Amino acid sequence: MGRYIARRLLLLVLVIWCILTILFALFHLLPGDPTSIFVDNNFSVEMIQRQKRLWGLTDPLWLQYLHYIRNMAFFRFGDSFFQDQPVATILVDRTANTCLMIVPALIVSVALGTVLGALAGWRRASRFEQTTVTVSLFLHSAPSFFVGILALMVFSYDLRWLPPGGMVSLGGPQGFWAVLGSRDYLQHLILPALVLVSREITGPILLLRSSMLEVKSSDFIDILRAKGLRERHILTHATRNALLPLVTYIAVMTSTLFQGQVLLEIIFAWPGIGRELVTALGDLDYPVAQGALYIMALVTLTMNFGADLLYGLIDPRSST
Amino acid sequence: MALVEIEGLEIRYRTEAGDARAVDGVSLSIEGGQYLGLVGESGCGKSTIAKAILGILPPAGRIEAGAIRYAGRDLVGLPPAELRRLRWRDIALVPQSAMNGFDPVYTIERQMTEAIIAHRRMPRAERRQRIEALFEMVGLERSRIKDYPHQFSGGMRQRAMIAMALVLDPDFIVADEPTTGLDVIVQDQILHRIRTIHDATDKAMLLITHDMAVVSENCDRIAVMYAGRIMEYGGASVFEAPYHPYTLGLCNAFPNLADRDRPLISIPGAPPDLVAPPAGCRFHARCPFATTRCTTEVPELLEVAPGHVVACHYVDRAEEFRARAADPATWGGPCASGSQVLPSRHRTANRDIT
Amino acid sequence: MTMTGAYVSGFSRTLRALGTIRRYPSGTASLIVVLAFIILGIVGPTVAPHGPFDVLYNQDRSVLRLSPPTWRAWFGTTNQGMDVASQLIWGTRVALLVGLLSALGSVVIGTLVGLVAGYFGGWTDEILMRLTDVAFGIPFLPFAMVVISIARPSIGLVILLVICFLWRTTARVIRAQVLTLRSRPFIWAARAAGAGHLHVLFRHITPNVLPLSFLYMAVGVQAGVMLEAALSFLGFGDPNVMSWGIMLNAAFAAGAMRSAWWWVLPPGLALSLFVISIFMITRAYEELLDPRLRAV
Numbered sequence: 029m030g031r032y033i034a035r036r037l038l039l040l041v042l043v044i045w046c047i048l049t050i051l052f053a054l055f056h057l058l059p060g061d062p063t064s065i066f067v068d069n070n071f072s073v074e075m076i077q078r079q080k081r082l083w084g085l086t087d088p089l090w091l092q093y094l095h096y097i098r099n100m101a102f103f104r105f106g107d108s109f110f111q112d113q114p115v116a117t118i119l120v121d122r123t124a125n126t127c128l129m130i131v132p133a134l135i136v137s138v139a140l141g142t143v144l145g146a147l148a149g150w151r152r153a154s155r156f157e158q159t160t161v162t163v164s165l166f167l168h169s170a171p172s173f174f175v176g177i178l179a180l181m182v183f184s185y186d187l188r189w190l191p192p193g194g195m196v197s198l199g200g201p202q203g204f205w206a207v208l209g210s211r212d213y214l215q216h217l218i219l220p221a222l223v224l225v226s227r228e229i230t231g232p233i234l235l236l237r238s239s240m241l242e243v244k245s246s247d248f249i250d251i252l253r254a255k256g257l258r259e260r261h262i263l264t265h266a267t268r269n270a271l272l273p274l275v276t277y278i279a280v281m282t283s284t285l286f287q288g289q290v291l292l293e294i295i296f297a298w299p300g301i302g303r304e305l306v307t308a309l310g311d312l313d314y315p316v317a318q319g320a321l322y323i324m325a326l327v328t329l330t331m332n333f334g335a336d337l338l339y340g341l342i343d344p345r346s347s348t
Numbered sequence: 349m350a351l352v353e354i355e356g357l358e359i360r361y362r363t364e365a366g367d368a369r370a371v372d373g374v375s376l377s378i379e380g381g382q383y384l385g386l387v388g389e390s391g392c393g394k395s396t397i398a399k400a401i402l403g404i405l406p407p408a409g410r411i412e413a414g415a416i417r418y419a420g421r422d423l424v425g426l427p428p429a430e431l432r433r434l435r436w437r438d439i440a441l442v443p444q445s446a447m448n449g450f451d452p453v454y455t456i457e458r459q460m461t462e463a464i465i466a467h468r469r470m471p472r473a474e475r476r477q478r479i480e481a482l483f484e485m486v487g488l489e490r491s492r493i494k495d496y497p498h499q500f501s502g503g504m505r506q507r508a509m510i511a512m513a514l515v516l517d518p519d520f521i522v523a524d525e526p527t528t529g530l531d532v533i534v535q536d537q538i539l540h541r542i543r544t545i546h547d548a549t550d551k552a553m554l555l556i557t558h559d560m561a562v563v564s565e566n567c568d569r570i571a572v573m574y575a576g577r578i579m580e581y582g583g584a585s586v587f588e589a590p591y592h593p594y595t596l597g598l599c600n601a602f603p604n605l606a607d608r609d610r611p612l613i614s615i616p617g618a619p620p621d622l623v624a625p626p627a628g629c630r631f632h633a634r635c636p637f638a639t640t641r642c643t644t645e646v647p648e649l650l651e652v653a654p655g656h657v658v659a660c661h662y663v664d665r666a667e668e669f670r671a672r673a674a675d676p677a678t679w680g681g682p683c684a685s686g687s688q689v690l691p692s693r694h695r696t697a698n699r700d701i702t
Numbered sequence: 703m704t705m706t707g708a709y710v711s712g713f714s715r716t717l718r719a720l721g722t723i724r725r726y727p728s729g730t731a732s733l734i735v736v737l738a739f740i741i742l743g744i745v746g747p748t749v750a751p752h753g754p755f756d757v758l759y760n761q762d763r764s765v766l767r768l769s770p771p772t773w774r775a776w777f778g779t780t781n782q783g784m785d786v787a788s789q790l791i792w793g794t795r796v797a798l799l800v801g802l803l804s805a806l807g808s809v810v811i812g813t814l815v816g817l818v819a820g821y822f823g824g825w826t827d828e829i830l831m832r833l834t835d836v837a838f839g840i841p842f843l844p845f846a847m848v849v850i851s852i853a854r855p856s857i858g859l860v861i862l863l864v865i866c867f868l869w870r871t872t873a874r875v876i877r878a879q880v881l882t883l884r885s886r887p888f889i890w891a892a893r894a895a896g897a898g899h900l901h902v903l904f905r906h907i908t909p910n911v912l913p914l915s916f917l918y919m920a921v922g923v924q925a926g927v928m929l930e931a932a933l934s935f936l937g938f939g940d941p942n943v944m945s946w947g948i949m950l951n952a953a954f955a956a957g958a959m960r961s962a963w964w965w966v967l968p969p970g971l972a973l974s975l976f977v978i979s980i981f982m983i984t985r986a987y988e989e990l991l992d993p994r995l996r997a998v
Binding site for chain 2 (some may be wrong): 254256258
């Protein structure tokens with residue numbers, strides 16, 4: 029197990045390094061001077077030179093690369109071009125906001141999806157199973173950003189039940205904990221979270237159903253029944269076994285959610301990291317864009333890494 | 349009254365082609381302390397009977413008619429709650445596939461404990477003690493009760509399975525091909541262990557196997573099953589002096605310690621389709637002695653000796669059958685193709701030795 | 703003889719499976735929908751009443767802005783007076799093109815990587831699979847957005863990025879399949895008979911992974927269309943090509959969700975219908991290939 033973790037960890041570092049290098053190449057090796065994108069024509073040559081020195085752009089490329097790797101490794105992203113704040117501060121705030129949207133959705137999706145999927149698999153060929161699976165298949169394959177647009181059109185603009193976007197109202201609570209505890213946040217959360225859940229829940233449902241079907245036909249289920257256990261008790265055994273693949277799936281789900289919620293953040297004007305990336309790219313605020321992309325890649329990687337480790341922990345068979 | 353009485357049992361499986369009559373009018377009885385061997389080729393319905401006794405038929409299977417009486421109570425149609433109370437406490441199972449018989453994500457102890465908890469109140473320490481004692485009884489180390497199933501070898505898992513079957517001290521144990529997938533030496537150990545437990549505890553047991561030799565070495569009574577029906581049923585005389593040509597064929601297919609030079613002969617052909625079973629005797633298509641009568645008239649079980657019944661029209665020609673059955677030519681040569689009765693146990697034995 | 707046998711069996715199995723998709727109720731409906739989109743995509747420009755960027759005018763020469771559906775403009779017009787129905791039809795062709803090209807590209811690359819990695823094993827496998835790991839670590843949508851904004855948005859670049867994103871799954875699945883195939887007797891029989899590596903790889907193994915490649919082809923079409931729409935919706939699409947995502951982007955930016963439902967619904971529904979139909983076909987095909995596969 030220890031060797032396995034070490035190997036995975038080494039791989040993780042390797043992949044991070046590869047991605048950093050790709051990022052570096054993207055931002056530095058592409059034709060055109062990075063400064064020319066944001067530096068105004070009115071800048072004097074001297075000012076441009078000074079700015080370039082400030083960002084180390086006058087150094088040889090290999091030195092720039094080394095500095096870049098070191099800075100990224102310690103999360104030193106520099107300052108934003110336009111917002112008068114360090115990039116790291118901005119990104120921490122936006123990442124927290126993103127979590128404020130996806131974590132509740134994730135919890136509901138996994139909890140509810142597990143129960144529904146397990147029941148669907150257990151009661152094979154029932155009307156409940158067929159309905160659940162059909163609806164899940166549709167929601168699973170439908171483009172979630174259009175679902176979001178539809179939800180917004182119906183519930184915010186037409187029925188006016190829910191606010192049409194944002195995380196809190198203007199002049200609403202500020203700061204992570206204040207937002208988290210507020211009613212205002214909950215009202216703004218409902219619609220985007222529902223849209224997220226409508227798609228994310230289909231993963232656990234379909235997965236649990238199919239792994240439940242497989243577990244159900246295992247011999248040990250017959251033995252449990254022959255042992256005279258109650259149906260509820262047998263269902264617990266079956267679900268526990270069927271849950272194994274879900275652990276991996278949740279981690280993968282989190283990473284896709286983290287990168288895929290860009291769309292929903294735009295639609296619902298949610299001030300998360302995805303929206304920050306889109307804005308930064310529009311403003312040519314490259315330090316922010318680069319940092320955001322790096323954070324997203326890190327989340328993806330750690331989640332995949334976590335998936336591998338968790339699987340080893342939860343399945344007694346894989347530990348030997 | 350016998351402890352277990354199976355009467356006129358009919359079980360069908362839904363298949364795409366129609367209903368398969370997996371078990372067709374089987375009657376058996378097992379007295380307390382008796383060891384019955386049920387033998388037949390794979391697919392003859394013997395495992396289905398085991399599943400029916402424990403009420404774990406797959407969803408496609410259903411009991412069409414008949415009764416399975418345990419201590420006088422019919423298990424067929426018993427309310428689920430009552431059936432549940434009876435399970436494992438009175439009737440336990442040593443399954444065909446010990447490999448997958450345990451839930452892989454719980455320890456063996458936990459799985460044995462839950463069987464106790466489901467039926468009895470027993471202090472924690474006493475439960476632990478009982479499980480450890482049973483582990484010792486089946487030849488496993490006490491300290492290994494906390495292991496997960498995957499940490500055991502196939503043979504150890506089957507021993508653990510036997511220990512689990514004994515955990516509530518049931519009066520009746522069904523062992524459904526308990527040695528499938530184990531190597532020969534372990535097979536013998538497991539069968540010996542079951543035999544010892546039977547002798548020591550005097551429990552009623554039903555051993556299901558395809559191996560005539562296993563039955564002859566272990567069981568008090570023998571039932572030979574073919575294509576969902578009982579062909580011959582009785583005591584040791586069933587293999588000492590068989591009447592039914594199918595029993596003769598089965599005995600031929602396994603080596604006999606008393607007659608080492610006798611060639612192994614397998615029965616040519618394959619068992620019939622149970623969706624549309626043949627008329628008359630189900631064995632007639634493969635029987636070297638079949639007549640036109642056999643193709644039309646279903647033979648009744650006739651008593652040939654006290655407690656020994658045979659379903660053949662020609663029980664009076666048994667002497668002649670026995671003599672002719674010993675000749676490989678009767679069965680279409682010593683290496684008849686399409687053999688279904690594979691003496692796998694002993695084939696593996698030879699390979700292991702060489 | 704055996705090699706053509708293997709080839710035919712792999713290929714005909716695919717055809718047979720495609721034929722029997724009809725047996726799945728959702729499969730039939732989905733096939734019809736996809737077929738309709740294909741026909742629309744091919745003949746579309748000849749039946750579309752206007753070009754995708756043509757502006758419609760009123761009789762008084764003013765621009766016909768945000769007109770609800772009428773006989774003249776079946777699905778109404780945009781805020782710039784463009785015909786929504788025509789844009790939708792032109793967009794169909796783009797969706798098909800993007801879907802097909804990105805699927806083809808990713809499946810060819812993925813299959814080749816999977817085949818080579820699985821068959822040769824060792825260091826080749828190690829390097830290719832670590833490469834796949836790197837690809838799996840890249841968050842697609844943000845990454846694509848950055849690349850497009852540094853380069854210039856074009857439909858070709860979008861397709862290229864989608865291919866970069868999709869090949870990795872195909873590679874992993876094909877590799878796993880090759881690993882199981884490699885241990886099958888007919889492979890070492892062929893090797894023992896003196897067949898070279900390339901011969902075994904392309905004559906014996908490839909035909910047997912083709913059905914799986916076809917499956918990922920369908921998956922690729924769905925993902926390609928969806929990703930193009932998402933990127934375009936976010937404003938990273940090719941502004942010179944009318945696609946459903948571009949339509950949604952324009953409608954969203956113009957606040958049409960409040961005022962002009964006829965502008966939002968057609969591209970959104972067309973996208974959903976197309977993507978869902980392809981998904982249903984994929985699923986039916988997957989179950990036909992392997993009845994045990996009832997997974998996501």
